[in-house]
Amino acid sequence: MTASFLDAAQPHPMHFADGTPNRGLVHLNRVIDHPNIRIGDFTYASSFDPPDDWAVRLAPYTYPGAPEMLHIGRFCQIADGVRIITASANHPMAGVSTYPFAIFDHARVGDYIDQISGLPDTVIGHDVWIGDGARVLPGARIGNGVIIGAGAVVGGCVPDYAIVAGNPARVIRMRFDDAIIARLLPLAWWNWPVPLIAKATGALARADIAALEEFAAKAV
Template sequence: MPVSFLDASSAYPMRFADGRVNRGLVHLSRVIDHPNIEIGDFTYASSFDPPDDWAVRLAPYTYPGAPERLRIGRFCQIADRVRIVTASANHPMAGISTYPFAIFDPARLADYIDQITGLPDTVIGHDVWLGDGVTVLPGARIGNGAIVGAGAVVGGTVPDYAVVAGNPARVTRMRFGPAEIERLLRLAWWDWPPDRIAAVTGALARADLDALEALAPSCPA
């Protein structure tokens, strides 16, 4: 049976109490069609000033055909003013000058080709919360279930289920212990069918791992 409140096909999945559609909150997979950006179902972004082009708002340096990709998992929550700076934003730095002559004369691109190939992807896992004003730096890897505090500047690798804050972002605490994190990653609830997820929202809210496991559609070996 379809679950009305878990509708991945809806671009605008939230309504206010008076029934009006909230145009400032969008399922990104329904409003971004970009060859270098991959976004999982149910991941949303919100803005008090919603743009016409969400790809440009979130990842302004990720152009079609860029040598890197941006991958964002399912059920992520992206607050207002988040910016994801992917690797094409960087200027070549191996030479004497960092001035990007080639963007004004593509014939000079060969001078820099060895510096702009093999650029790292930026990867954000499942069920990640990026707080207001977060900046994600090129090549960052943010683990599943991580929370990134407002205004943080994130580079490098953020562990699964870590809480990070600051500039540069540092781990302030882990949300769960190692054994619990292992169980959560094995269950991967974000990949379950919507009807099964709807049945376990109480367990997710209470951090009741036993109840979550009991209702899992299957437990991988």
């Protein structure tokens, strides 16, 4: 088996039956070049209305030079309409008014400097599926293997392999029990060599942990 279908260099990795590329689905790190956004290989986003600027569509408040970062892992799947609201979207809230006077007169930034320094990064783990229209809030920490339901509003910390839904999002259930998760996380299959991942897709689809552990031994 070859890994030809896993080509991280392709901006449009999915093709229709006639061979034409689906331009509404992109490998994000091939179409986003932004100093405050880090995205792993094979993570894709899809849209029925593909934008010219995927960074603005996905994380519109993350401006170059912002005091926070957005980190997204490998093999994530981001559906249409997802928006990641990073910390720079917040207005200073410690004063009497939340009106952002300083964005209209930059000389006034000093009035708010203690409130806009040290803003939290937003971190999305590996192999995370974010459903249609979901919102990820500033400073969220989303674990590996998480599924986020359509329309969910997600903040805080989401544990590895949880399924969350709702507004505010809550853990609906865990995808696997604690013992299985304890075996899955050290495998870190998303970091294996691509040819090995291509061989392991059947075991990934069946949740065959024993087979995946055998593949992991070959990845060392």
